[in-house]
Amino acid sequence: MHKFCLEIATDRLQPVDCLSRNRDSFVSRLAKSGCDAVLLSHANDQDAVCVIVAAKDAETTISRAVRSALREPQVAEVLVIDDASNDGTAEAARSADDGSDRLRVFSFEGNRGPAAARNYAIENSSAPLLAILDADDFFLSGRFERLLEGDDWDFVADNILFIDEAKADLSEPAAPCYEAEPRTLDTVEFIEGNIAKRGVRRGEIGFLKPVMRRSFLDTHGLRYREALRLGEDYDLYTRALLKGARYKLIHSCGYGAVVRADSLSGSHRTIDLKNLYEADVEMLATAGLSSPIAAALRRHMRDTKARYELRHFLDKKASQGLFAATIGALRAPSSLPAIAGGIATDKLDGLVRRREADSSQAGRCLLPGRLIVQE
Template sequence: MSDITVVIPSYNSIATIEAAVESALSQTIPVNIIVVDDGSKDETVTKVQQLVNQNANLTLIVQPQNRGPSAARNRAISEVKSGWIAILDADDYMYPDRLRKMLDVGVNEQLDIVADDLVRVPAIPQPASGTRLWADQPIGLVRMDAGMFALENLNARTGSRRELGYLKPIIRTEFLTANAISYNEDMRLSEDYDIYMRCLLAGARFGLIDPCGYFSVDYPNSLSKEFASADLRRVLDRDREYLTHSGLTAEARQSISRHKMQAYKHWSWMHLIERVRERDLVGALATFAAPPEIGATLVTRIVRHALGKEPVPQSVEREAKVQPIEKILAAS
C-alpha cells in the first residue's frame, strides 16, 4: 500500500496526459494514481489505457459525460485508500522527489495540508527557467490560516495570477472524510480556493513550503478564457457563506470580506456585459443596485471602455522573477 494517491482529472488531454502520468509514476516513493477522464472527445482514454496496461498502480475511471474538474476529482477521491491525496492537473507535471519531500513535512509537522509554492514554466520541452507562484525568495514553512489565505488570494495584493488558490497540495484523506469535505461540483471557477478555504475553516493545519517541483505549464491563450457571470456569482456566494462561520477571527472576517468585494466586482462587470449583449436594459440597470464601491467600479469601467482604453485593472502587476529551475528547487 502506498501512502499517497495522485488524483488527475482529465478532459481532452491527449497532448499532455502522458507527461503528467509519467511524472507521477516516476516519484521516488510508491504511489497510486487515479486518472478520471471527464468525457473526453479525443484519444485521451486510449492513451491512458495503454499506460494502465503497463502499470499496476495506475487506474482509469471514465465519466460517461463531462461534469467538470470538481466532479472528476471527487470521483477519484471516493476510491482513495491511502493516507494522503495529491492533486495534479492533466496539463502539468511533477519533479520525481516532490511527493517524498512533501510527505516528510506533512508527517513531521503533523499537518493536514501541505502545499509547495508551484513553479510556472513555458510550454516547451525541458524548460530551463520558470517563476514561482507566490514568493520569489525562500519561505521555509509558512503556516496558513483562513485570514492569511483569503488575503493572499486578493489580486490587488498578490498580482495577476499569483493567488494561492492555484496551489496543488497534498491533503490528508482522513481530514476530508472526518469533515465531510469535497469539491463543490457546481463550481468550475475557483473550486480549489473554495475547498482549501473550507478545510481551513474546519481547522486544517495547512503548511506552505518552498517549491518541491510542481510545474504548472503556461499555454498560449490560457488567460483568454471568459467565464460566465454565473460562474463568478458562485465564487461570490461562497465568500458570503464563509462569512457566516461562527469561529472567524476579526482578521479572517476582514480578509474574506475583501475577497468577497473582489468577487462582487468581477461578477457585476460580467453580469452587466451579458445583460447588454442580450439587450436587457432593465437587467443591466439592476446591476447598479449594489454597494457604492461596486457602482463606482462599473461606471469607471464603462467610461474607459467607451474611450477605447483597456478595462480597469483588477490587480497590481507584480511580475514574478524568472529564475533557473535548479535555483528555484534548491530552496527546498
C-alpha cells in the first residue's frame, strides 16, 4: 500500500508512529500554541484522538478543517489523505500546521475514494480514538472535551450544526447550547435513521460523525469497505453494531457541516448505489440476526434499490433519450413505482431546498435538543 503514497511533510514515504514521539516535546509545543494547560494531559492518555481527513479538491476549505482539529488539545494526530486532488489541497492543508508536530499530509497517486483513504490513515496512526472530519467541515470549539466524558461507549457521536455553503462565513457560527442528554442508539434505530426521508434535507442519523475506539475495530477486524463511495460510514457503523458496539449519542453540538449542492443524493453515481445495495445484501446474510434488525436492513435495502432504479433510468434517459429509457423501464415493471415516485419526490425536494434558501441564516441542528438554562 505504501507505494501509492508519499508523506508531504518530509517529501518521502515514511511510516510514522506519532504517539511514540517525544511526548514532553509534543506537550510543550501544544502549550506554546495556546492550548489550555488543564486539558494538555489528554495528549498522554486513552482520550488521545487521531483526526482523519480524506480530501479531494478541497483547497478552499481544508485549512479551516485542519485548524479546527489542531486547536483541540485532545487531538494527538491529524492525518490528511489527499485523494489525488487536481488542486492545491495538500499545500493548503500544510499551511494550517500549528507547529505542534501533530499534522501529517499524505497524497495518493490515483483516486481511491474516502473509504480507502480512511483505512490508510487508520493503519498509519496509533491514537486510541479515531475521529472522521470531512474536508469542507470543521469541529466546533471544545468538541472533544464535551464528547469524551465517560467510557461507556465504543462509538460516541454528538449533534451536527448544518451551515449552508452560501451563507457560511469564515467565523465559527454560534451553535445552540443543548443539554447533552446522553443515550444509546440501538441497531434498528440506527438503520432506520439512515433511510432517506423525502422532503427532509440531510436529516439522517447516518450524517453523525462518531468517535470510534480503535480497539473495538481491531478486535472485530472492522475497516471501511473500500468498494463503497456512498454509505461507507453507514456500512461500517452497522457492521460494528451487529458485532455489539455500544453507540452513545449526546445532543450538544460539536460538528459543523457545510451543506453543498453537489453533496446531495442526485449526484451519486449509479454504481455507488448498486454497491451500497450489495453491502446490505451481505449484511442480511449475517448469522443470528434478530427479526427487527433483519426487517430494518430489508427496508434500507429496498430504499437503496429504489434510488438505484431511478438513477439507472435517468442515466439511460441522458444517454439514449426518454423513449428508450421508458421502454427499458416497461420491460422491468417492478422498477416503475420507484422511478415514478422518485421523479415526483425529487421535484418536491427541489421546492423544499428553494424554501430553505429563503429561510433564516441561523444554523440548524440535525437533532432536536433541550436548551441549557442559564442560572
